Amino acid sequence: MSDNLQAHIRGDVLAHVSGNLRRLRQAAGLSQAALAQASGISRRMIVAVEGGDANISLSSLDKLAAAMGVRFVDLVRDPACAPSAEINEVAWRGAEADSTAILLGTAPATTEAQMWFWSLGPGERYAAEPDPAGWHEMLFVTEGTLRLELSGAAKELPAGSFTIYATDQAYAYANAGTLPVRFVRNVIS
Structure with a gap:
């Protein structure tokens, strides 16, 4: 751990x-x-x-x-x-x-839960459109430092940290470092 x-x-x-x-x-x-x-x-x-x-x-x-x-x-x-x-x-x-x-x-779920394993190379950024109200994501960073952008505000998540947030807002994942970033992403709808 x-x-x-x-x-x-x-x-x-x-x-x-x-x-x-x-x-x-x-x-x-x-x-x-x-x-x-x-x-x-x-x-x-x-x-x-x-x-x-x-x-x-x-x-x-x-x-x-x-x-x-x-x-x-x-x-x-x-x-x-x-x-x-x-x-x-x-x-x-x-x-x-x-x-x-x-x-x-925890986050409430009414329809579906998905588990993803993501990897972002150095300089990579993924921007997402807002999801319908009631959707959430749970991220757990396993390697590197993930930069999470929520409605324009950035939050750095180093390996071993996690966050839970509603996705009915603009959000993006970014790797501002020189090494890969890997994280588990759970989507709850």
């Missing part, structure tokens, strides 16, 4: 799940037993998660969120942070210290 990405991580998602689950369950007017029945997750597991004593799977978190009528990200998001597209939280840890999954961000 790059130092830039590691610096973005505020904490372990499991630290937020406990309080978020309890708060959202109560807001939904559900007892632990009612949530267990609605989600198919045992009451014992729900008690353990709310107590901060269990490591729950991502698919089980998704079932709990669906049963409460909330999004997965509502369970994992740091409640102290204002809602935004950026999450920056560890959502899974493996047995090895280098094994983690970081939920970088």
